[in-house]
Amino acid sequence: MKFFIDTANLDQIKEAQDLGVLDGVTTNPSLMAKEGVKGKNNILKHYVDICNIVDGDVSAEVIATDFEGMVREGEELAELHDQIVVKIPMIKEGVKALKYFTDHGIRTNCTLVFSAGQALLAAKAGATYVSPFIGRLDDISTDGLELIADIRLIYDNYGFETQILAASIRHTMHIINCAKIGADVMTGPLSSIEGLLKHPLTDSGLKQFLEDYKKGN
Numbered sequence: 001m002k003f004f005i006d007t008a009n010l011d012q013i014k015e016a017q018d019l020g021v022l023d024g025v026t027t028n029p030s031l032m033a034k035e036g037v038k039g040k041n042n043i044l045k046h047y048v049d050i051c052n053i054v055d056g057d058v059s060a061e062v063i064a065t066d067f068e069g070m071v072r073e074g075e076e077l078a079e080l081h082d083q084i085v086v087k088i089p090m091i092k093e094g095v096k097a098l099k100y101f102t103d104h105g106i107r108t109n110c111t112l113v114f115s116a117g118q119a120l121l122a123a124k125a126g127a128t129y130v131s132p133f134i135g136r137l138d139d140i141s142t143d144g145l146e147l148i149a150d151i152r153l154i155y156d157n158y159g160f161e162t163q164i165l166a167a168s169i170r171h172t173m174h175i176i177n178c179a180k181i182g183a184d185v186m187t188g189p190l191s192s193i194e195g196l197l198k199h200p201l202t203d204s205g206l207k208q209f210l211e212d213y214k215k216g217n
């Protein structure tokens with residue numbers, strides 16, 4: 001399972017990279033705005049800064065919602081760095097853009113996916129990644145994990161190579177359950193990754209070991 005961090009915060013990206021388990025980064029316009037990154041040139045520079053911190057894929061989202069605009073923006077983003085994956089929303093024009101980028105060898109991440117049917121379309125259009133937002137489904141009393149399981153089943157039935165990127169991860173149990181189902185990738189905040197570290201028996205066990213060492217030395 002690949003671990004992506006879902007943020008545009010450079011310090012957090014560095015921290016996750018230093019942990020040694022980071023495979024990539026996902027961003028979106030809201031996450032960029034949260035970091036105060038505004039204006040086209042600053043946004044493009046920020047993507048390059050992120051690529052220079054991590055070794056893996058960095059999803060950069062288009063703002064246009066029409067086919068021509070998505071193609072124009074996506075090609076510009078893809079030219080920034082070979083780690084860039086163009087993030088395209090799951091709308092009708094987006095499906096056309098996914099197919100265009102597939103045909104032109106540009107990698108894509110189909111975002112804002114909330115149903116198995118949408119995920120099937122993304123795979124048919126050749127998306128590199130599909131991003132079902134499980135936390136936002138949970139928010140409206142719909143089981144996000146069930147969607148991951150459905151997509152896994154459908155993709156395995158037909159051998160689709162699109163990678164399931166479980167997004168809108170909110171906590172460690174989302175990660176663990178996505179791993180059990182077989183999501184290819186998860187993207188979540190640093191807190192969800194670091195949360196995997198924690199166990200009170202680890203802390204008390206280590207405390208005891210260190211105390212016993214001190215007694216004998």
Ligand code: G3P
Nearest residue numbers: 006026028135136167168
């Ligand atoms: O990767 C998708 C993500 O950015 C959305 O997360 O927490 O805003 O639902 P959230």
